[in-house]
Amino acid sequence: MNTRQGLLAFLCALAPALAIPEPWRVETERFSATFSEQGLVALEDASGTHMVGPGELREGVGIHRVEGSHWASAMHALRYTGFEELEGASVDCTLNVDDAAGDLAITQRAKAPEPGVWGVQWTIGRIPLEMNVIVPGRSGIKLTHRSPGSGHEFDYPVGWEAQFVIIEGEGRGFWVWADDVEGRYKRLRVSRGPEGWEIALISMNYAPFDGHTACESVVWRLNTYEGDWRVPARRYRAWAEAHLRPTRIEEQTPAWVKNIRCVIITGVDEALVTALTKRIEPAGTLLYIPSWRAAGYDRDYPSYDEPVEGLRNFIAHAHGLGYRVMLHVNYFGCDPLNPLYEHFEPYQLRSPWGDHEKQWWLWERATPVIRFAYINPAHKPWRELFIARMQTLCMDYAVDALHLDQTLCIS
CATH class of the missing domain: 2.70.98.60 (alpha-galactosidase from lactobacil brevis)
Structure with missing residues (x-):
């Protein structure tokens, strides 16, 4: 220059x-x-x-x-x-x-x-x-x-x-x-x-x-x-x-994404998504499923191998109707009650201010209270574990997309 x-x-x-x-x-x-x-x-x-x-x-x-x-x-x-x-x-x-x-x-x-x-x-x-x-x-x-x-x-x-x-x-x-x-x-x-x-x-x-x-x-x-x-x-x-050499969106996005015109937040309910076909076009619709794990929404991260009963059949049914299916996950959440927390606790994010307290997600309007730690995604073993579990999840259940929750929550 x-x-x-x-x-x-x-x-x-x-x-x-x-x-x-x-x-x-x-x-x-x-x-x-x-x-x-x-x-x-x-x-x-x-x-x-x-x-x-x-x-x-x-x-x-x-x-x-x-x-x-x-x-x-x-x-x-x-x-x-x-x-x-x-x-x-x-x-x-x-x-x-x-x-x-x-x-x-x-x-x-x-x-x-x-x-x-x-x-x-x-x-x-x-x-x-x-x-x-x-x-x-x-x-x-x-x-x-x-x-x-x-x-x-x-x-x-x-x-x-x-x-x-x-x-x-x-x-x-x-x-x-x-x-x-x-x-x-x-x-x-x-x-x-x-x-x-x-x-x-x-x-x-x-x-x-x-x-x-x-x-x-x-x-x-x-x-x-x-x-x-x-x-x-x-x-x-x-x-x-x-x-910065970012990867272009068109190089990392499947072709079907361009056809999506509607996102529906729903549960694992075959009857509901069947009835919706009378009102919407399934081929242009993405079904977002927040609560699909047996542990419940936002609980027991990073466990993703125990879904609610009927998830596999639901996804197959949705695909048969022409829908795409997206499951909710959290890319840096770790429940303190999960056995893996002890292993990753040294890499929990801390506030840069004050006493550098550990960073958590806390939701007190649930019973019991929802609480999970934020693990630094820069820690390579955490990334490897999370990616491996996502690969298994997507391959075992033919998942079309993943909602990576809280990607704007690192501070």
Whole structure:
């Protein structure tokens, strides 16, 4: 990649010797951007359209610690200082212009005199309310000035599935994405107030945070675009395919999936699914069966070899009518009463916060209460066990699909 360090990096290196006034302005062929002690406070594209304008921000450039958050009150030559209740802390920001792509690459290096640092943040605002915020999170969200709720938070890769955010205007806009092949944890905050939108981008350390006194951000890239939101989305997709190498859906999905137009949640009930053929087309219908194991719904994971009586006949009957059948499973659930829990308990997920308590699913509205542990799917023996049991289940019962429950519940 042809990256120009240019005058920006040169001036950063000479910062102690030069008296450079605030704010810090970056000019490219595509846009001009202005940074102050609060972050990116002005952005104008080549057409003269103002996409970020003046206004006091709620947050700004921050260092996040377990004990609380600290915000910069001063900036000199892209070094942020004056963090409240954290004397001696600093965040050094580096801005590089990528000539080939036209991006502005932004990195931060936070240092604190006290431990417990879990993240470093920069903020963009104010963004006009007539612009929309498009987040590839929670299956895709478009936030407008009429959207319910004034604040939204997305954690990558849990509720923020792709690491970018698009600010959409009329025929043009801008976007920010993380040039991060490692897949580090990061957080996006979107706030809306009377004066406009505020976007906060946070790079996170790996837990436990207790001993960290520094945090280096991922490389954030910013650029403007012309057209609709698909222009930046296509560019991110091309980058992701080249660097993350995901398997295309069409390469891993059976052909029958394209024909499904209806999903019915039901039990193991042959009479019911037979009667439904008078109202729906079975060939375009997927039967989702949550409670098919003899132990009951969400109990005795990871046991999948003792189904309710009649499951095999039910699936054969459903297939005979033309249906497809999907069974409910949990990819990281382990009941503490199951004999395997003792073996996998050392790999139970723990909270990165507080006392690092073990993570559980707890459902108190059932009798007896449903409770199971979350086992880290990064533990290879757990993955091998789960995959082997799924293979056996699918082959023994001719199952068409599996519902992998709680795939968005890792935090």
